[in-house]
Amino acid sequence: METLRRAARGGRFFPPAIFEGREYLVDENAEKLTRNNTFSPYRTVHPALLSRIKHGTPEKP
Template structure:
């Protein structure tokens, strides 16, 4: 996983966007995997995707139901 600057990522896109728009998206967590703020600029994975309203990342939908149950109710007690 190689990280590149947000401006380099923008240049590689088919339709480059305004840098301020991309900075707002990075601050708002609209990249997957998330952008990293390093020094004075954002770094993104070279294969990162900018999420849109139709393409939203919901981590809770990707978690197994048994895991959610253990998180909410605790691990089941073992019987002796």
């Protein structure tokens, strides 16, 4: 059980586990991701878009 909790806390399920109350809810069809491939919503967004969101777009002359 502790191994599953660690995986849920570490974001190693896709779709990600949901923490509700004192326990994690994991979809029965969820896939366990590899150790180096954790789920992050930021990985689904293009890096250039993230850069523009963080730093803004340069002003046009």
